Amino acid sequence: EIVLTQSPGTxxxxxxxxxxxxxxxxxxxxxxxxxxxxxxxxxxPSLIIYDASNRATGIPDRFSGSGSGTDFTLTxxxxxxxxxxxxxxxxxxxxxxxxxxxxxxxIK
Amino acid sequence: EVQLVESGGGLVQPxxxxxxxxxxxxxxxxxxxxxxxxxxxxxGPVWVSRLNSDGSTTNYADSVKGRFxxxxxxxxxxxxxxxxxxxxxDTAVYYCAKRSQxxxxxxxxxxxxxxxxxx
Numbered sequence: 072e073i074v075l076t077q078s079p080g081t082x083x084x085x086x087x088x089x090x091x092x093x094x095x096x097x098x099x100x101x102x103x104x105x106x107x108x109x110x111x112x113x114x115x116p117s118l119i120i121y122d123a124s125n126r127a128t129g130i131p132d133r134f135s136g137s138g139s140g141t142d143f144t145l146t147x148x149x150x151x152x153x154x155x156x157x158x159x160x161x162x163x164x165x166x167x168x169x170x171x172x173x174x175x176x177x178i179k
Numbered sequence: 180e181v182q183l184v185e186s187g188g189g190l191v192q193p194x195x196x197x198x199x200x201x202x203x204x205x206x207x208x209x210x211x212x213x214x215x216x217x218x219x220x221x222x223g224p225v226w227v228s229r230l231n232s233d234g235s236t237t238n239y240a241d242s243v244k245g246r247f248x249x250x251x252x253x254x255x256x257x258x259x260x261x262x263x264x265x266x267x268x269d270t271a272v273y274y275c276a277k278r279s280q281x282x283x284x285x286x287x288x289x290x291x292x293x294x295x296x297x298x
Contacts, residue, residue: 104283108224114290115289116274122282122284161284161285166238170226
């Protein structure tokens with residue numbers, strides 16, 4: 072099982088600031104088969120990034136993903152009020168898909 | 180518009196059973212793998228089970244193997260999860276999720292249904 076560790080647990084930032092979220096895998100994620108999801112309170116997760124760096128349909132370009140192997144990053148270039156939420160990474164490189172524990176981006 | 184609508188959650192005693200349903204619309208249901216993912220309060224999502232497009236191949240997380248059964252009715256565009264021998268640790272919001280055509284990520288999720296296992 073690939074364990075995904077996200078950091079930091081909580082990120083306190085102001086609107087307009089840059090957010091950098093990390094997702095580290097316990098072993099290499101082949102094919103960069105990693106996705107990022109956003110979850111707001113009381114809602115289901117929603118796809119933001121797939122294959123490490125591809126934005127999902129309708130996702131604004133302030134969201135970007137990068138990385139390969141064991142280290143992946145989600146960057147939000149300028150936080151908008153609607154971006155404050157919890158973000159999860161997920162790997163689908165092998166048959167047992169796993170998620171990270173999440174990073175909460177909160178308003179400072 | 181793709182829609183996934185779960186139902187069937189509720190309060191059940193330990194050892195009891197529940198059957199979750201997920202009604203799909205807005206896409207050709209019979210073309211896609213479908214999954215169940217659960218999320219305990221305050222925790223990250225956890226994959227539970229998956230089923231291929233024609234219902235012939237199933238996989239389960241070790242934590243539910245032998246207790247949960249995933250199935251589908253393509254004529255009704257509906258996914259099911261039969262949950263038996265429920266335990267307190269099965270308490271979670273259960274989501275059905277559509278696997279993307281191109282990869283292993285989930286491009287659509289339902290709104291979830293809460294399962295609470297408690298005496």
